[in-house]
Amino acid sequence: MLIHTIAEVREQVKEWRKQGLSIGLVPTMGALHDGHKSLIEKSVEKCDKTVVSVFVNPIQFCPGEDLDKYPRTLEADEKLCNDAGVDIVFAPSPKEMYGEGHILSNDFLTYVIPPYFYTDKLCGKSRVGHFDGVCTVVNKLFNIVQPDFAFFGEKDRQQLIILKKMVKDLNIPIQIIPCPIVREESGLALSSRNKYLSENDKKEALVLSKILFNIKACYEKGIKDCKLLHETAFSYLNEHHSLEYLEFRDADDLEEKKIADKNTIVFIALKIGDVRLIDNIALENV
Amino acid sequence: MLIHTIAEVREQVKEWRKQGLSIGLVPTMGALHDGHKSLIEKSVEKCDKTVVSVFVNPIQFCPGEDLDKYPRTLEADEKLCNDAGVDIVFAPSPKEMYGEGHILSNDFLTYVIPPYFYTDKLCGKSRVGHFDGVCTVVNKLFNIVQPDFAFFGEKDRQQLIILKKMVKDLNIPIQIIPCPIVREESGLALSSRNKYLSENDKKEALVLSKILFNIKACYEKGIKDCKLLHETAFSYLNEHHSLEYLEFRDADDLEEKKIADKNTIVFIALKIGDVRLIDNIALENV
Numbered sequence: 001m002l003i004h005t006i007a008e009v010r011e012q013v014k015e016w017r018k019q020g021l022s023i024g025l026v027p028t029m030g031a032l033h034d035g036h037k038s039l040i041e042k043s044v045e046k047c048d049k050t051v052v053s054v055f056v057n058p059i060q061f062c063p064g065e066d067l068d069k070y071p072r073t074l075e076a077d078e079k080l081c082n083d084a085g086v087d088i089v090f091a092p093s094p095k096e097m098y099g100e101g102h103i104l105s106n107d108f109l110t111y112v113i114p115p116y117f118y119t120d121k122l123c124g125k126s127r128v129g130h131f132d133g134v135c136t137v138v139n140k141l142f143n144i145v146q147p148d149f150a151f152f153g154e155k156d157r158q159q160l161i162i163l164k165k166m167v168k169d170l171n172i173p174i175q176i177i178p179c180p181i182v183r184e185e186s187g188l189a190l191s192s193r194n195k196y197l198s199e200n201d202k203k204e205a206l207v208l209s210k211i212l213f214n215i216k217a218c219y220e221k222g223i224k225d226c227k228l229l230h231e232t233a234f235s236y237l238n239e240h241h242s243l244e245y246l247e248f249r250d251a252d253d254l255e256e257k258k259i260a261d262k263n264t265i266v267f268i269a270l271k272i273g274d275v276r277l278i279d280n281i282a283l284e285n286v
Numbered sequence: 287m288l289i290h291t292i293a294e295v296r297e298q299v300k301e302w303r304k305q306g307l308s309i310g311l312v313p314t315m316g317a318l319h320d321g322h323k324s325l326i327e328k329s330v331e332k333c334d335k336t337v338v339s340v341f342v343n344p345i346q347f348c349p350g351e352d353l354d355k356y357p358r359t360l361e362a363d364e365k366l367c368n369d370a371g372v373d374i375v376f377a378p379s380p381k382e383m384y385g386e387g388h389i390l391s392n393d394f395l396t397y398v399i400p401p402y403f404y405t406d407k408l409c410g411k412s413r414v415g416h417f418d419g420v421c422t423v424v425n426k427l428f429n430i431v432q433p434d435f436a437f438f439g440e441k442d443r444q445q446l447i448i449l450k451k452m453v454k455d456l457n458i459p460i461q462i463i464p465c466p467i468v469r470e471e472s473g474l475a476l477s478s479r480n481k482y483l484s485e486n487d488k489k490e491a492l493v494l495s496k497i498l499f500n501i502k503a504c505y506e507k508g509i510k511d512c513k514l515l516h517e518t519a520f521s522y523l524n525e526h527h528s529l530e531y532l533e534f535r536d537a538d539d540l541e542e543k544k545i546a547d548k549n550t551i552v553f554i555a556l557k558i559g560d561v562r563l564i565d566n567i568a569l570e571n572v
Contacts, residue, residue, distance in 0.1 A: 006457060099454075107403045110421070110455035117393045135396070136456075143457040168385075169396035170422075171292060171429040 002078055002089045006097075006144050009051070009090050013145060021048035025147035025174075027138055030054040030091075031071040031192035032080045035182040039151040042179055044085045051145050052081050054091040059104050060133030071195050090145070097140065106132075112139045112170070114162045118254055122158045122245060122267050123278065134159055135166050142174055150174050155181045155189055157265055157280045161254060181279070183209065189279045196275045204240045204272045211236050211246065212281040215266050219283045224260045244269040244276070251282065288364055288375045292383075292430050295337070295376050299431055307334035311433035311460075313424055316340040316377075317357040317478035318366050321468040325437040328465055330371045337431050338367050340377040345390050346419030357481050376431070383426065398425045398456070400448045404540055408444045408531060408553050409564065420445055421452050428460055436460050441467045441475055443551055443566045447540060467565070469495065475565045482561045490526045490558045497522050497532065498567040501552050505569045510546045519554075530555040530562070537568065 003009050016023060024043030028036050032054075043050040054077050061067035074091055081089045098104060112135040118124075119131045142150065152160045164176050182190045187209035188202065197205055211233045218232055226248040233246055246268045248257040257264050262284040269278045289295050302309060310329030314322050318340075329336040340363050347353035360377055367375045384390060398421040404410075405417045428436065438446045450462050468476045473495035474488065483491055497519045504518055512534040519532055532554045534543040543550050548570040555564045 010459070106399065106401060108401045110401060110452045111399045112456070113392065113397045113399050115392060115394045115396060140455075140457045143459055146459065166396045169426075170398070171426045173296070173429055173432065 001087065002091060004091055004093065004096065006092065009088060009144055012088060013051075016049050017146075022149070023047055023145065023147040024050045025141065025145045025150045026050065026052045027141050027150065027152070028052060028054055028077075029056045029070065029192065030077045031073050031195070032077045033182075033190045033192060033194075035153055035155060035190035037080060037084060038182050039153055039179045040081065040084045040086060042177065043149065043151050046177070047147075047149055049087045050085070051088045051090055051147065052077075052086050053141050053145070054089060055097065055137070055141075057097075057133060057137040058094055059098075059109075059136060060130050062127050062130060065127070066193075066196075071192055097137070109136075112136045112166065114166055115169075118158075118162050118165060121254060122247060122249070123269060124158070126244060126269075131159065131162050135162065138163060139166070139170075139172075142172060147174055149177050151177045151179055153179050153181065154280070154282075155191065156278070157267065158254065161252070187213065191277065193275060193277065197272065201240075201272045201275065204238075205275075205277055207236050207238075207241055208268050208270060208277055208279040211268060212266055212279055216281055216283055219260055226257055226260055226264075229260060229266075240272060242271040244271065287373065288377060290376075290378055290382065292378065295374060295430055298374060299337075302335050303432075308435070309333055309431065309433040310336045311427065311431045311436045312336065312338045313427050313436065313438070314338060314340055314363075315342045315356065315478065316363045317359050317481070318363045319468075319476045319478060319480075321439055321441060321476035323366060323370060324468050325439055325465045326367065326370045326372060328463065329435065329437050332463070333433075333435055335373045336371070337374040337376055337433065338363075338372050339427050339431070340375060341383065341423070341427075343383075343419060343423040344380055345384075345395075345422060346416050348413050348416060351413070352479075352482075357478055383423070395422075398422045398452065400452055401455075404444075404448050404451060407540060408533060408535070409555060410444070412530060412555075417445065417448050421448065424449060425452070425456075425458075428458060433460055435463050437463045437465055439465050439467065440566070440568075441477065442564070443553065444540065447538070451539075473499065475563075477563065479561060479563065483558065487526075487558045487561065490524075491561075491563055493522050493524075493527055494554050494556060494563055494565040497554060498552055498565055502567055502569055505546055512543055512546055512550075515546060515552075526558060528557040530557065 024047030026039045026043050056070050078089050111132050113132050114135050124131055160178055167176055186206055188205055214232055215229050248264055248266055251263045251265050260283055264283045265280050267280045310333030312325045312329050342356050364375050397418050399418050400421050410417055446464055472492055474491055500518055501515050534550055534552055537549045537551050546569055550569045551566050553566045
C-alpha cells in the first residue's frame with residue numbers, strides 16, 4: 001500500500017498496535033537495490049508488519065551535493081516492496097515532512113544533533129551537517145511510524161553507529177537491527193550511487209573492496225599495526241582514484257585504532273571521477 | 287509509587303498500554319508547589335494514569351547557575367503526588383538518565399536542539415544552551431514514558447512555545463497541554479526559586495506581576511503601541527530591581543511585536559539581588 005501522508009500512516013499503525021502486532025521500519029531514500037531488499041526481507045521475516053519509507057531527505061544533503069540528481073524510482077521501488085511483502089510504502093513529499101514554508105535551517109527547525117566526536121570524522125568531515133540531517137529525519141520517521149525494530153545497512157556504518165548512539169542517548173524505545181553489506185560478485189558494495197558509474201568506472205570502483213579484503217587478509221595473517229595495514233592499500237591505487245580516507249576505528253564509538261583488534265572497522269571513501277563511494281569492513285565479526 | 291529506574295517505568299507503562307489506558311506526564315524538577323499541583327491535577331483529571339517526573343536536569347543549567355543549590359525536596363514531592371492521585375513518581379539519578387561516565391557535552395551526547403530563532407531571545411539570551419538541555423531531557427522523558435499528554439506551565443512560556451515547536455518539528459505523537467500560571471494572592475507567580483527570596487525580597491518581587499497587570503490594563507484601555515506600553519513599566523522599578531528584559535512577542539513563534547494584538551505575550555525577567563525571576567502575561571486569552 002503506497003501512502004503519502006503522515007496521518008494515514010499513523011492511522012494504519014494505530015490499528016496494528018491495537019491488534020498487538022510488531023512493526024518493522026526500513027528507512028530508505030528509494031532507488032532500491034538488493035542491499036535494501038535484504039533489509040526489507042529481514043524486517044518482513046522478523047516483524048508482523050513492515051513499513052518502508054522512501055524519502056530523499058533534503059536536510060542531509062550538503063550544498064553542492066547530488067540532491068537534485070539523486071535517483072528517484074518510486075514505481076520500481078513500490079514493486080520491489082510489494083513483491084517482498086511490505087505492508088506500507090511511505091513516500092511523503094518534502095512539504096509533508098517539513099511543513100508549508102519548509103525553511104530547513106536550524107534557525108527555524110528543531111534538529112537532533114549527534115555528538116561531535118562521532119560526526120567530526122570519516123564522512124562527517126567532508127559532509128558537514130549530513131548526520132544532523134540523518135538523525136533528525138530518522139527521529140521524525142521513528143515518531144511517525146513508532147516501530148519496534150528499525151533496519152539499517154552496515155554499508156553506511158558510521159550512520160549506523162551514530163543512530164545506535166542516538167537511540168541510546170535519547171532512550172528511544174526502538175531496537176536498531178544492523179544488516180550486512182550486500183556485494184556484487186565482483187566485491188563492489190551495492191549503492192544507489194553506483195548508478196552514476198560508467199562501465200569503466202565500475203571496474204575502477206572495485207579498488208574499495210579489494211583494499212578492504214586485502215587488509216582483512218593481512219590482519220588474519222597476524223599484522224595488527226594499523227600503519228602497516230594502511231600501507232598495503234597504496235599498491236591498489238592509481239590516477240583514477242582520489243582517496244578521501246582509509247581509517248581504522250572502533251565499531252562502537254569510532255575511536256581511532258593504532259593496533260587493530262576484534263572491534264576494529266576499516267572505513268574507506270574515495271572518488272572515481274565525480275562519484276564518491278564508501279565501503280567498510282569489520283576485521284572480525286562484530 | 288516512587289520509581290528510580292527507566293526499566294521499571296517502562297514495564298509499568300507497557301502494562302497500562304496493554305490495557306488501553308491513557309497516560310499523562312508532568313515533567314518537573316521537583317520542589318513542587320501549587321503551580322505544579324495544578325498541572326498534576328489536570329493530568330489526573332484528564333488521563334487514566336499520571337506519571338510525575340522529578341529530575342533536576344544538569345544539562346539545562348548553565349555554568350554559574352544554581353544547579354547545586356536548586357531545592358531538592360523529594361519526600362514532600364512524593365507526598366504531594368500521592369495526595370493528588372499520581373500513579374508513578376519517577377525520580378531517576380543523573381547516572382540513570384545520562385549513563386555511567388555521563389559526559390554531558392555535545393562532544394559525547396546526542397542533543398535535541400530547538401531552532402535558534404526561538405532560543406536566541408528572552409531567557410535564551412542569558413541562559414545559553416538552556417533550552418537545548420530542556421528539549422533533550424524532555425525528549426528523553428517522552429521516549430521513556432510515552433505518554434499521550436504532557437503538561438507544562440505557562441509560567442515558563444518560552445519553554446512551552448519551544449516544546450510545542452519541538453513536538454511539531456519532530457512529529458512527536460504527544461499532545462502538549464499548557465496550564466495557566468498560578469499566583470499568590472499578592473500576584474506573585476509561583477516558582478520553586480521563590481524559596482531563595484527573603485520576606486523583603488518577596489515584596490520587591492511583586493513588581494513583575496504589577497508591571498504585567500498594568501500593561502494589560504493599558505492594552506485593554508486601547509494602548510496598542512508596544513513602545514508606549516513598555517514605558518509604563520518604569521514607574522514601578524527601583525534600585526532593588528535589575529531588569530533583564532521586558533518584551534512583547536508572538537505567542538506562537540516569538541516574533542517581536544511593535545503593535546500589541548490578541549496573540550501578544552508580554553515577557554519579563556528581572557533580578558532581585560541574586561535571584562532571577564520571570565513572569566509573563568497574555569494580553570488576551572490565547
